[in-house]
Amino acid sequence: MNASTEMSDAGSQPDEVHVEFTLALGEGKVHAEAIVPTAKVTLTQLLPVLQGLSSSIIGAVVGQVEEEGHAISCKAGCGACCRQLVPISLFEAEAMAEWIRSLSQEQQVGLQQRFDHALRTFASTGFLEQLDPAKLKDLSLEERKVMGQEYVRQGVACPFLQDESCSIHPNRPLICREYLVTSPAECCSHPTPETVKIVPMPVTLSSALYRAGRMLPGEVNGWIPLVFLMAWMKMGARPGDSFEAGGPKLLAAFLEQCGTA
């Protein structure tokens, strides 16, 4: 992706800046805007801006796909894909952990039970150890595919899936937003490269966040399986603090990293 940014403060409050982006996507361009705080923020605190940018990119890609005569099959109440391994960046994990801590005790207990159930199911089949981050990092592309297929075969739903819809839809991870298909939804229960037509994204901000995560000391993957979120949050890690700068500067650095991907 080529990314250029223009910044203006037209109509902004003194503590924020109106940033305009022009992203070259294939033969087209995407224009996106965001209100970015001028104060120092961490990469985790910048996530709402990145989510807005991701929506602009995905919207443009969907527009192109539809112009070519295809329809996106994804809709609410359709959750087969939420039984896949969902890699979330450490920064998204931090933000989700913060959100979970803000919930009532009752809600937190309910969520904990859902996560525990998922992990117990994996443990009961012996699959849990395959999700060990140290093992995940050594997998070849082919082994990753096999592992991904086995994850789906286990049939364990994301703990945030309720009535086959995402219960955290506005805050769902970038990887979930970026995953769209044009093949029939029925094919998603047993996904294969032949039957599931994934909409190719020219740039995925989720990957850029994984790369940023891998820059942290001792970090090998830059992401965790979403199903480990509540176990991970007990460590109280704050990975975003390692990437802190004024909002516009941090965003520009992040976009530059996307451009060199």
Ligand code: SF4
């Ligand atoms: S990826 Fe498949 S299962 Fe998921 S929302 Fe789209 S059509 Fe439904």
Ligand code: SF4
């Ligand atoms: S976070 Fe939401 S969209 Fe993503 S896998 Fe879980 S239920 Fe599905």
